[in-house]
Amino acid sequence: MKLNSVVMIAVCSLLIPSAFAASDAQRGQQLSMQGDGSGAPCLACHGASGEGNAAGAFPMLAGLNEGYLFRTMKAYQDGTRINPVMSMNIDNFSEQDLRDLAAYFAQLPVPQTAASSAPQELLNAGEKLATLGNWDAYIPPCSSCHGPNNLGVDENFPRIAGQHASYIEQQLKAWQQGQRSSDPVQLMEAIAKRLSDEQIKAVAAYLASQPAQ
Known part of the structure; x- marks a missing residue:
């Protein structure tokens, strides 16, 4: 009976369509160029190759x-x-x-x-914080969450190496000022407020x- 139940579950899972189709990168490219029908296309801000804009x-x-x-x-x-520009440009997707x-x-x-x-003095100070942290002030190194060389760890901790300084600074200040609250454990908010x-x-x-690679 147990084997038959397993077989039936497997058969049913094949017959019931998944909620979403597999991701289609080619279709994603088309969407990035045309936008959601009411806002600007992705490439207008993030560039034709996803390179962003410092x-x-x-x-x-x-x-x-x-x-x-x-x-x-x-x-x-x-x-x-919350970001009015982003929300406006993707709300219809x-x-x-x-x-x-x-x-x-x-x-x-x-x-x-x-x-x-x-x-160079600024880069040296940044390197110390990013790689060693400042434990006296309860500031862990960035790499403790964002992985070796800050190249990211799965979907929870993005790659921040090679990201535009203007964007990193903007987001750290947003965490610091309580304008970002999407982190359920408020880890980044707590760290940013100590910087x-x-x-x-x-x-x-x-x-x-x-290097971002």
């Missing part, structure tokens, strides 16, 4: 974890992460659309990190200077 503090999306990208876009839609967009950006090649123009403005600039500059 001047506008628009993050690089190319090569980020697919699950993280989907979860982030979903958070903008349901309001657990279906969940399948978001999955396809995430698959597209995740498979894009990661751009080479540009040489940093930040002062000075100079430390934020330093760690953002260092991370931006690191």
